[in-house]
Amino acid sequence: MRKSRGHRLQRLIKATSDQSSTRSRGIMFVFKDFTKHVKFAHRLDVEIDNIVFRLHYRLTFWFLMACCFIVSSKQFIKDHINCIADKSVSPVVDTFCFFSSTFTVVKYHNSSYLNGHLVAHPGVGPYSGEEDIVRHSYYQWVPFVLFLQGLMFYGPRKLWKHTDGGRLAAFVHRVRTSRITDDEDREINNVKIESLKSRSNKVEWFSKAYITMSRFRVSRDWARMLVVCEFLNALNLVFQMWLTNKFLQGQFLNLGLRWYDDDFDAIDLVFPKVTKCTFHKYGPTGTIQNHDTMCIMSLNILNEKIYVLLWFWFIGLFLVTSLSLVWRLLTYFLHRSFAFNRFVWGEISPGPAIYSQDIETLSRSLHFSDWLFLYYIGKNINGKMFRTAVSEIAKDINALRPKSKPLLQLDNSVEDDPKESDC
Structure with a gap:
């Protein structure tokens, strides 16, 4: 037994x-x-x-x-x-x-x-x-x-990637250029080298698409969710510290x-x-x-x-x-500052400085969501292309409205709600 x-x-x-x-x-x-x-x-x-x-x-x-x-x-x-x-x-x-x-x-x-x-x-x-x-x-x-x-820890990344949905990549791939030739497009060793005319067409398309996107507030949800996911990272980190402390019977902190x-x-x-x-x-x-x-x-x-x-x-x-959250708050409160934009855009586009008139125009015109979207585009393309794009956007803004009006009132059919947040 x-x-x-x-x-x-x-x-x-x-x-x-x-x-x-x-x-x-x-x-x-x-x-x-x-x-x-x-x-x-x-x-x-x-x-x-x-x-x-x-x-x-x-x-x-x-x-x-x-x-x-x-x-x-x-x-x-x-x-x-x-x-x-x-x-x-x-x-x-x-x-x-x-x-x-x-x-x-x-x-x-x-x-x-x-x-x-x-x-x-x-x-x-x-x-x-x-x-x-x-x-x-x-x-x-x-x-x-x-x-x-x-x-x-991977959760906020999946949420943000789903929200972006390739929106930023669509802009970047359309205007990204590696080399420029003076006369016409060429292909050397399976690498396409674009002409100045092709680049000019790209910049013109980019400016019109960007302004249209701004007028119809397409970038609003994009910018909001980026900020939300950044704060989610911080909240998740605090939660993980609390969870680990609880798991180790209050001995982790x-x-x-x-x-x-x-x-x-x-x-x-x-x-x-x-x-x-x-x-x-x-x-x-x-x-x-x-x-x-x-x-x-x-x-x-x-x-x-x-x-x-x-x-x-x-x-x-x-x-x-x-x-990083302090930096995000600074970008929100200072995105209309001329000095701030000259510094930030100068960092992401090394080389000759962007024209002061263009910086002034965009500083007075862009909402935070549009500014943030443009900032991330600048991080993903070369400096010369970004400076040209900024100049083209500023030119189109000046051509479409008096300088005193905000960007999103360019089209009378799309009016801003005065109660709506700047983000």
């Missing part, structure tokens, strides 16, 4: 272990399938966002996915936990303790006990059942949480500071390398026997490094994201 019960227990725990391995393999397959649709070192043909945006959906996403892969692989090779126990229970106690959670005794999380040789390891010592303990079971969920966090201060007790409380586990088993006469085991948590050596790095990365990302 006892032997039969023992076999059933071993089969049950083995089945649980196999199920864990299956879940780990599942993460690997989902990870491999998802990465087919996400490029890491791919250079964007048309940039529809900025470098801070890309820190969220590229570097952060790939860092979390890499950590998920490493942790899952370590679990798959089954060296995540090793428990010291009697030979009679040693074949099953590792799996049992991993899934039932281990614990440490709070009062032994003190370096004085270790320095006084009163305990063998921090948090591991005599336990009568009355002392306060801390249970550690989060490590079972680390790969799943990391994978979910990675997907959430100051984890990096404690690691930097070499706070031995605090770090080992969050990521204990040695823990305790109590395994219950029926004895020969049916009496429940308690097996007190000491478990080596090798996986926590890796978890500690991951979350310390994640803390520093989240803090750095929070700082640069905050600066």
Whole structure:
């Protein structure tokens, strides 16, 4: 009877272990399938966002996915936990303790006990059942949480890409030019070299299309959603910091500071390398026997490094994201400033300066959404083409209306709502 019960227990725990391995393999397959649709070192043909945006959906996403892969692989090779126990229970106690959670005794999380040789390891010592303990079971969920966090960092990118819908790329591809020849279009080594006349036609088309788009407010939704997605990145980052802190039982927010201060007790409380586990088993006469085991948590050596790095990365990302939002607010309030536009457009179109009259005309005429759309077009075409395009737009604006009227009132059939936001 006892032997039969023992076999059933071993089969049950083995089945649980196999199920864990299956879940780990599942993460690997989902990870491999998802990465087919996400490029890491791919250079964007048309940039529809900025470098801070890309820190969220590229570097952060790939860092979390890499950590998920490493942790899952370590679990798959089954060296995540090793428990010291009697030979009679040693074949099953590792799996049992991993899934039932281990614990440490709070009062032994003190370096004085270790320095006084009163305990063998921090948090591991005599336990009568009355002392306060801390249970550690989060490590079972680390790969799943990391994978979910990675997907959430990629979410705003998918939303923004869907909203843009190739709108910016359509403008950029139409006016982008690599080389110019004086007389006529040529093709050398399968590279088309356009004539000055072709470029002039492109610029003329671009100016008319841009003004038409502005009059019918096509860029309004585009600009709004870009700003919304930038703020979503910031909100998602704050949420991920809160979620990680909740996941680690409130120990994440100051984890990096404690690691930097070499706070031995605090770090080992969050990521204990040695823990305790109590395994219950029926004895020969049916009496429940308690097996007190000491478990080596090798996986926590890796978890500690991951979350310390994640803390520093989240803090750095929070700082640069905050600066990017400040920059976006500055562009909103200063987009009608002549000095601001001369500086910004000079940065994205190196070379001869844009004519002051053209900057003045556009500064007085453009709504923020139109200004932002033009700014991103300028980031994706060469400086000479951008300067020519700005000059053509300014010329068309001056030809279509008196200088005192705003751009969106050029067409009397499309009137601005005075209550509508400038964005």
